[in-house]
């Protein structure tokens with residue numbers, strides 16, 4: 001299999017774009033957050049940024065979209081930075097096998113979420129990063145972290161999406177109150193959800209997202225600045241969680257077809273890490289039955305086949 005230097009990534013992305021063009025609009029756009037329901041279902045963007053600095057992109061790769069649950073990779077990174085391995089007292093690291101917003105398992109398991117990527121787990125992570133801070137400070141910190149990682153000051157929260165999530169987030173509110181009833185949140189539910197809704201409402205383009213994920217592909221060091229974001233060990237662990245839990249109850253299927261650590265969001269984005277090679281982001285708003293981007297998953301399967309980047313072998 002060729003190394004990434006020898007791959008014509010732009011040609012690969014162009015081929016994927018052409019092959020999937022007739023299928024644009026397939027899947028179901030998330031409609032429980034009203035501003036997401038208004039996004040053109042035919043949007044499609046994809047970007048690959050290699051650790052040695054190559055950038056390839058196609059379609060709507062420069063257009064910001066709501067990153068939603070992809071933000072959970074970055075809040076997990078911040079929480080690990082603040083609390084280290086102690087976070088595992090509060091949240092598990094096993095695939096849930098149930099929907100991203102399920103409440104059933106949470107009751108059976110005493111209010112301890114299965115992993116940091118399902119909604120209950122990410123709400124717990126928001127509670128952890130709130131320690132000693134106001135919601136406003138923490139929200140600012142998360143946005144600054146995204147700007148720093150992507151090396152791009154233009155990244156911001158979409159306030160309409162954040163407001164809408166707060167207005168319609170009955171299920172998330174139920175999850176948070178439920179955990180609080182088990183004594184599993186340290187801060188007021190409104191504060192925790194305020195942080196959670198705002199980080200889900202961050203808007204980024206595929207290019208910005210792929211740049212932000214580079215540290216996970218490069219053993220914890222972002223090649224954009226040369227800074228160490230996390231240790232090599234921690235980067236591996238975050239990738240492991242993305243592989244096993246990043247697509248909710250579709251994580252096994254994603255590993256089977258794509259074979260790379262990835263994290264999806266209901267905005268239709270997916271961030272994928274090819275360790276030692278590249279960071280990849282794709283955006284196509286139509287979702288499959290697990291709430292993961294339908295065409296995005298197909299595009300990544302095609303990319304993994306063409307590049308030989310699967311972590312399970314070329």
Ligand SMILES: NC(=O)CC[C@H](N)C(=O)O
Pocket residue numbers: 067068069070100101119165172200264265266267291
């Ligand atoms: N899967 C997702 O992207 C879900 C995130 C969304 N903000 C929610 O809480 O429902």
